[in-house]
């Protein structure tokens with residue numbers, strides 16, 4: 001019997017891997033089960049320390065250069081087999097682009113249910129996941145009866161909170177035989193140093209109020225000052241000012257940062273779907289009646305061309 | 321070339337969702353239903369392939385009779401025929417059950433390519449097409465923003481956080497579609513009329529060799545609630561210099577978030 005956490009990596013362990021470990025530790029404690037982990041990637045060497053304090057008994061590490069990038073042909077059988085070997089009752093993964101594909105595929109292979117993109121999970125005699133439905137307009141408790149019960153957690157929705165405790169034992173596993181059907185031909189990764197939108201602790205988003213692509217540097221400047229990732233409303237994406245990978249909302253990315261700053265965004269319901277679970281929402285808009293002020297924590301009514309640069313300067317000042 | 325497109329009928333998320341008195345569901349009266357937007361992109365992609373090199377397109381859905389309307393929309397866009405996996409009203413089916421049923425329906429068709437939206441916008445579960453692929457032991461790729469077919473293979477751009485993978489999959493394969501790949505067409509009136517005459521078969525779970533028990537939902541919604549509404553809604557006044565100072569103080573000293 002075991003709770004099993006899937007440690008996602010992109011070269012390094014991702015922050016969401018530690019968030020998942022944190023949630024898994026609490027679930028394992030409540031369920032009275034040990035917690036184990038699977039790592040699949042190039043190498044965990046030198047990163048073991050990051051895994052201290054999550055109560056992980058053992059990490060089953062599948063390390064190989066050919067495993068550095070996700071492939072469902074390679075990853076899915078590994079997780080399926082470890083889950084069976086450990087008699088896993090609960091499996092916790094991350095609701096990232098690749099994590100969702102992995103979890104869905106493993107759930108199918110095990111013939112079990114999965115609460116995908118949950119914003120929390122707890123043990124109450126069984127696994128109960130908190131999951132937004134209908135573009136976040138409703139929050140559901142999903143009780144999973146299948147064994148194992150699976151859940152993938154939205155990045156940033158659970159805090160990675162290590163406690164005192166040792167680093168886990170690492171058990172290196174031989175690379176299993178896999179027959180790769182899909183071939184990874186090419187990877188294009190984000191430029192180093194840029195904060196990834198869905199995992200960023202702070203997101204600064206711009207909307208139609210920015211006026212045009214020539215003014216977008218105002219958003220980028222504020223984001224840089226705050227150490228934030230840049231997001232956008234659909235109006236801006238549709239106008240072609242920025243790439244659609246930046247879109248926040250129902251048909252874009254879903255983000256849950258500590259601080260979400262909406263600049264020149266009206267707060268349409270479809271935009272809310274992507275940022276509603278942010279911890280603190282700050283709005284900058286020149287229209288005092290803009291909808292965004294109804295869902296923000298702190299609002300500044302004003303011209304973003306004035307407010308954003310001033311805010312960036314103030315942040316730089318206090319951070320210096 | 322034969323393409324199966326999986327589509328789901330979902331409530332328009334622009335609707336108002338009220339928590340039902342049982343606090344386990346939402347009030348469905350008065351909801352407007354649409355084809356899940358990503359599925360529309362999947363359908364459009366199939367039709368583009370059809371236009372470029374010829375293909376038979378079968379649209380497959382699971383649900384009640386009202387799904388037929390959704391399927392006819394896809395047929396009006398250009399799909400040739402439909403297969404509805406009809407389920408009894410009131411039967412709660414989990415993702416595993418849905419995937420088993422759809423996999424069985426897909427298997428009967430033996431398509432070269434299965435396309436579906438990357439997620440349905442009602443529960444955003446992003447898992448049924450992946451499950452169908454795994455149950456049929458087919459290669460698959462999710463969240464695809466570009467799709468090319470050549471020599472019995474699919475070459476796809478798969479979006480990941482802050483980047484993409486270019487993956488080559490041998491056909492038959494399952495691919496889930498991201499928006500941005502195309503602009504779904506509006507069906508023209510003559511095509512809407514024509515679509516009404518296209519074949520739409522209905523199969524039951526039994527026809528597919530599945531019992532109600534096999535597809536039983538093991539992930540029940542046991543409670544629904546409205547999301548948090550406890551935002552501070554505090555407008556920080558004063559001139560710009562004062563306002564930004566105060567906001568930074570609030571974020572830093574009060575919220576300890578900066």
Ligand SMILES: Cc1cc2nc3c(=O)[nH]c(=O)nc-3n(C[C@H](O)[C@H](O)[C@H](O)COP(=O)(O)OP(=O)(O)OC[C@H]3O[C@@H](n4cnc5c(N)ncnc54)[C@H](O)[C@@H]3O)c2cc1C
Nearest residue numbers: 207208209233234235249250251264265266270271286304
């Ligand atoms: C099916 C569907 C899916 C959708 N999905 C998404 C989605 O994923 N994400 C999304 O964002 N939208 C989505 N939308 C679109 C959404 O409905 C809105 O149209 C969109 O969010 C509006 O973008 P906006 O707030 O930037 O623009 P607007 O609504 O035009 O708002 C601009 C705001 O800027 C303010 N402003 C203007 N000038 C200034 C200035 N100088 N200083 C300060 N403020 C200023 C204005 O007061 C206004 O409030 C979707 C719509 C549909 C139908």
